[in-house]
Amino acid sequence: MKLLLLLLAGLLCTMQVFADDLDEFNLDDLIEEDFDESAEELLRQFEQKNSNKDLERENEIAAQLAAEAIDQQNHILNPVVEIDPCEKMHCGAGRVCQVHGTEAKCVCIPECPEEPEARRHVCTNRNETWLSDCAVYRQRCLCATNAPGCLNPENSHVHIDYYGPCHEHKTCSEEDMKDFPRRMRDWLFNVMRDLAERDELTEHYMQMELEAETNMTRRWANAAVWKWCDLDGDTDRSVSRHELFPIRAPLVSLEQCIAPFLESCDSNKDHRITLIEWGACLELDETDLNERCDDIHRSTPQLLG
Ligand SMILES: *[C@@H]1O[C@H](CO)[C@@H](O)[C@H](O)[C@H]1NC(C)=O
Ligand SMILES: *[C@@H]1O[C@H](CO)[C@@H](O)[C@H](O)[C@H]1NC(C)=O
Numbered sequence: 001m002k003l004l005l006l007l008l009a010g011l012l013c014t015m016q017v018f019a020d021d022l023d024e025f026n027l028d029d030l031i032e033e034d035f036d037e038s039a040e041e042l043l044r045q046f047e048q049k050n051s052n053k054d055l056e057r058e059n060e061i062a063a064q065l066a067a068e069a070i071d072q073q074n075h076i077l078n079p080v081v082e083i084d085p086c087e088k089m090h091c092g093a094g095r096v097c098q099v100h101g102t103e104a105k106c107v108c109i110p111e112c113p114e115e116p117e118a119r120r121h122v123c124t125n126r127n128e129t130w131l132s133d134c135a136v137y138r139q140r141c142l143c144a145t146n147a148p149g150c151l152n153p154e155n156s157h158v159h160i161d162y163y164g165p166c167h168e169h170k171t172c173s174e175e176d177m178k179d180f181p182r183r184m185r186d187w188l189f190n191v192m193r194d195l196a197e198r199d200e201l202t203e204h205y206m207q208m209e210l211e212a213e214t215n216m217t218r219r220w221a222n223a224a225v226w227k228w229c230d231l232d233g234d235t236d237r238s239v240s241r242h243e244l245f246p247i248r249a250p251l252v253s254l255e256q257c258i259a260p261f262l263e264s265c266d267s268n269k270d271h272r273i274t275l276i277e278w279g280a281c282l283e284l285d286e287t288d289l290n291e292r293c294d295d296i297h298r299s300t301p302q303l304l305g
């Protein structure tokens with residue numbers, strides 16, 4: 001089955017559609033008009049959440065620094081000046097800032113917003129369905145802090161495996177797998193073009209998109225390089241398992257070949273995907289791939305304002 005079709009089906013319809021009757025959709029009718037605003041929007045939201053998570057550790061350090069800075073300020077400045085101690089506090093996933101006296105503290109989020117849509121439900125590494133990613137992070141926080149709401153001590157290490165309720169994984173047929181790199185390339189380019197049209201790429205990637213539009217050879221290569229750079233959140237020039245989360249977690253429920261595909265990209269099994277490996281699994285010519293990442297937008301982690 002087709003990635004795009006599955007994406008569309010997943011996002012436009014309800015979860016039942018995933019079942020067996022996808023072939024009845026006409027892919028060509030759907031792709032041009034409807035791809036891919038909601039899909040990309042969803043992915044971007046997930047990605048945003050993920051980069052927040054990446055910053056969790058720095059943020060904890062930052063929070064400490066912030067608390068210290070506030071203490072100092074209170075001594076130096078006129079104590080009448082009111083500052084909200086939470087204003088510059090960034091708490092990790094599943095946590096929110098609360099003021100205790102003059103002290104800002106990250107606590108487990110008291111309540112998560114309801115997510116009635118099944119596609120917002122999540123399946124954890126323990127193969128349990130939770131109602132939202134927030135609920136999982138909250139649970140992890142509760143267990144990590146030995147709070148009463150912790151349902152199982154093991155949940156202090158729980159993480160999200162994929163979005164959507166837990167389900168038996170359909171196997172990716174050899175035939176589907178063979179066609180998958182082409183579909184993935186197509187999809188990456190469509191996403192890149194879509195972001196360009198909405199002026200949501202950096203100048204650097206806009207240029208690469210423009211190039212992709214004018215030269216067919218560059219089309220797949222530039223889209224592949226862009227996505228690889230985008231996934232490499234810590235800019236160490238390799239994509240770790242953790243960094244695959246934004247592309248893997250939302251798509252596993254929609255596309256049975258994504259997990260085996262990403263698995264296959266790490267050809268030397270060192271848990272990191274280099275640009276050469278990424279290009280090879282997308283069936284691109286190595287000589288067309290230039291490591292042209294735009295690190296500018298990454299160089300200022302959102303520590304403190
Ligand atoms: C996970 O749970 C689903 C639904 O409850 C089940 O169908 C599936 O077989 C389970 N997967 C594993 C790996 O246990
Ligand atoms: C298209 O890009 C390829 C790879 O960079 C290059 O070799 C080729 O000359 C370009 N073709 C045109 C018409 O610019």
Ligand SMILES: [Ca+2]
Nearest residue numbers: 232236238239
């Ligand atoms: Ca990396």
Ligand SMILES: [Ca+2]
Nearest residue numbers: 266268270272
């Ligand atoms: Ca590797």
